[in-house]
Amino acid sequence: MDLPFVVATLTRRGLLTPGRPIRVAAQLGALRRWGWSLAGELRQAAARDPGCTAVVDEHGGTLTYQELLDRAERLARAMRAGLGVRAGDRIGMLCRNHHGLIESIVAAMLLGADAVLVNTGLSATQLATVAEEQALRVLVHDDEFAERLLGLPADVLRIDERGREEMTAAALPGDQLQPPERDGRAIVLTSGTTGAPKGARRPTPNGFGPLVSIIDRIPLHVRDTVMIAAPIFHTWGYAALQVAFALRATIVLHRRFDPAATLAALAARPCDALFAVPVMLQRLMEVPPPDPRPPLKVVAVSGSALPGGLATAFMGRYGDVLHNLYGSTEVSWASIADPADLRRAPDTAGRPPHGTRLKILDQAGNPVPDGQVGRIFVGNEMLFEGYTSGAGRERRDGLLDTGDLGRLTADGLLFVNGRVDDMIVSGGENVFPSEVEDLIARLPQVREVAVIGVPDPEYGERLAAFLALRPGETLDAEAVREYVRRYLARFSVPRDVVFVKYLPRNATGKVLNRELRRYYG
Known part of the structure; x- marks a missing residue:
C-alpha cells in the first residue's frame, strides 16, 4: 500500500494527531516490540492513552486501557505459572461479549498461545469435536x-468466570512479560451453516495497511465510542475489536443482543458507531425508534447479505450511516458498500477498498466480462493462513x-x-x-425468508421458500409464487412455499440451511 495514501488516511481519522512526545515514543515502542497482534494493539493504546476508557460492559463496569492491559498481563502470568501455558498452545474461548473475553484473548497472545474463538451456539457434541480437532489445552x-462441557476430553483444563477472576486477582507481580517466541494467532471457526465448523488461522497484520483499508471507506476516528454488537467470536466482531484498539476507542459491550435494550443503551451512552450483523438491523427495525434518535455516525455490518430493502429502510430511519462489508473468515474483506452505493443499489456489496484486488473468474480461471456471473476471487493483506x-482454498494469481x-x-x-454450493x-x-x-x-408481510434447493425427480432440483411472517400478517403460498412469477423467470418460481414461525439461525445470525433441508428427509 502506497505511503502517501496511508498517511493521508491516518491523518483524516486522527491517528497522526500530535501527542506528548513520551507517550508517542512509548506507543511506537510497543508496536515495534509486540507487533500488530491484539496484544500489541492493546499495548500501544495503553502506552498512548492509559487513562482513556477502553471497555464498558454490564458486569465489569468501566476499564481504562491501562487497567485492561494490567488485568490481561496478570491473567497471562497466572496461566503461565498455574497452568503451564506456553507459546504454541491453543486456548479456547467460549464466551459472550464482555471484558473477560477480551482479557482472555490478549492474555493468550501475550504468551504466544493461539486463541480459538468458539461459537457460543455450538452443541455439546460439536464443542467436544472442536476441542479435539483444535487440540485445546485450556477452555x-x-x-x-x-453443562455443554461434559463431553470434553478429560485433559482440557477449564476456567469459568469465577476462576478467571480469581486467577487475575491472585497473580503476583512478576517479571515484565517479554514478546513471545511466536505471535499468538486468533483461530476463528467457520460458521458451520452446512456442516462442522473448521478452524481458520487469522494472520497478524504487519503494519497499518489492513486498518487503513477499512477506515478509508468506513469513517471511524480516534477515540470514537463504538458498540460492538456482533459476536466477538465471529470474524466481524473480532475485526471490530482490532479496529477499536487501533483507534483507542471506547468499546461498549452487551452479552446478549436485544433490540430494545440496544437502542436504550445507545440513547443512554451515545455511540459514534455500531458494529452489527444484518439480522440485528432487521430486529432493530421492528422496535420503535427512540426519541431522540441515537446520534450514530456509522453503522457497519457484515456476515451475511442484506435482505431486500433493509438498507434503504434503515437509512430512512437513522440516516445515511450504513456501511456493508462483504468478506469471509478466509479472505477478511473483499468489498465495502458505503451509503451512496447502497442508495444507488441496496443489494450491492460495494467496491474493493484500497489495496484489495478482486476478480470474477470462470471455471477455467479466466476473467469473465462485466455483468457476467462467475467465481469471486480476492487478494489483500489479510488472507487467512x-x-x-492443513487444508486450504484454491488460489489463482495470489487471489x-x-x-x-x-x-x-x-x-x-x-x-x-450466493454460494457456489447454493446455486441449483x-x-x-x-x-x-x-x-x-x-x-x-x-x-411487507414477510419478516424473514430463506430459499434453498431441494431434490426433484423431474427437474433434478427445485426451489423451496421458507417464510416467517410478521405478527398478525397472513399470506397465501400461491400469492408468493405469483409475485415471483411477475418479476423473475418461470424456473425461479419456488415450487414449495413453507410457512414457519422463525428461521433457524446460528449465533451470528446466518440461516442454517441444513436444518431447513430436514423438512425433506
Whole structure:
C-alpha cells in the first residue's frame, strides 16, 4: 500500500494527531516490540492513552486501557505459572461479549498461545469435536455454558468466570512479560451453516495497511465510542475489536443482543458507531425508534447479505450511516458498500477498498466480462493462513477463492449471487436462490425468508421458500409464487412455499440451511 495514501488516511481519522512526545515514543515502542497482534494493539493504546476508557460492559463496569492491559498481563502470568501455558498452545474461548473475553484473548497472545474463538451456539457434541480437532489445552468459558462441557476430553483444563477472576486477582507481580517466541494467532471457526465448523488461522497484520483499508471507506476516528454488537467470536466482531484498539476507542459491550435494550443503551451512552450483523438491523427495525434518535455516525455490518430493502429502510430511519462489508473468515474483506452505493443499489456489496484486488473468474480461471456471473476471487493483506486441519482454498494469481458467485458492473460495483454450493440447476437452468430470497423479502408481510434447493425427480432440483411472517400478517403460498412469477423467470418460481414461525439461525445470525433441508428427509 502506497505511503502517501496511508498517511493521508491516518491523518483524516486522527491517528497522526500530535501527542506528548513520551507517550508517542512509548506507543511506537510497543508496536515495534509486540507487533500488530491484539496484544500489541492493546499495548500501544495503553502506552498512548492509559487513562482513556477502553471497555464498558454490564458486569465489569468501566476499564481504562491501562487497567485492561494490567488485568490481561496478570491473567497471562497466572496461566503461565498455574497452568503451564506456553507459546504454541491453543486456548479456547467460549464466551459472550464482555471484558473477560477480551482479557482472555490478549492474555493468550501475550504468551504466544493461539486463541480459538468458539461459537457460543455450538452443541455439546460439536464443542467436544472442536476441542479435539483444535487440540485445546485450556477452555475459558462463561458459567452459562458449563453443562455443554461434559463431553470434553478429560485433559482440557477449564476456567469459568469465577476462576478467571480469581486467577487475575491472585497473580503476583512478576517479571515484565517479554514478546513471545511466536505471535499468538486468533483461530476463528467457520460458521458451520452446512456442516462442522473448521478452524481458520487469522494472520497478524504487519503494519497499518489492513486498518487503513477499512477506515478509508468506513469513517471511524480516534477515540470514537463504538458498540460492538456482533459476536466477538465471529470474524466481524473480532475485526471490530482490532479496529477499536487501533483507534483507542471506547468499546461498549452487551452479552446478549436485544433490540430494545440496544437502542436504550445507545440513547443512554451515545455511540459514534455500531458494529452489527444484518439480522440485528432487521430486529432493530421492528422496535420503535427512540426519541431522540441515537446520534450514530456509522453503522457497519457484515456476515451475511442484506435482505431486500433493509438498507434503504434503515437509512430512512437513522440516516445515511450504513456501511456493508462483504468478506469471509478466509479472505477478511473483499468489498465495502458505503451509503451512496447502497442508495444507488441496496443489494450491492460495494467496491474493493484500497489495496484489495478482486476478480470474477470462470471455471477455467479466466476473467469473465462485466455483468457476467462467475467465481469471486480476492487478494489483500489479510488472507487467512489456511485451516488448522492443513487444508486450504484454491488460489489463482495470489487471489483466494471466496466460494461465492458474483458479478461486477462496468463501474466496479460488486453484486453477490450466493454460494457456489447454493446455486441449483433446475430443468437445465442455473438458478440463484439469493435472487428469489431478496425479492420475497420485499413483501411487507414477510419478516424473514430463506430459499434453498431441494431434490426433484423431474427437474433434478427445485426451489423451496421458507417464510416467517410478521405478527398478525397472513399470506397465501400461491400469492408468493405469483409475485415471483411477475418479476423473475418461470424456473425461479419456488415450487414449495413453507410457512414457519422463525428461521433457524446460528449465533451470528446466518440461516442454517441444513436444518431447513430436514423438512425433506
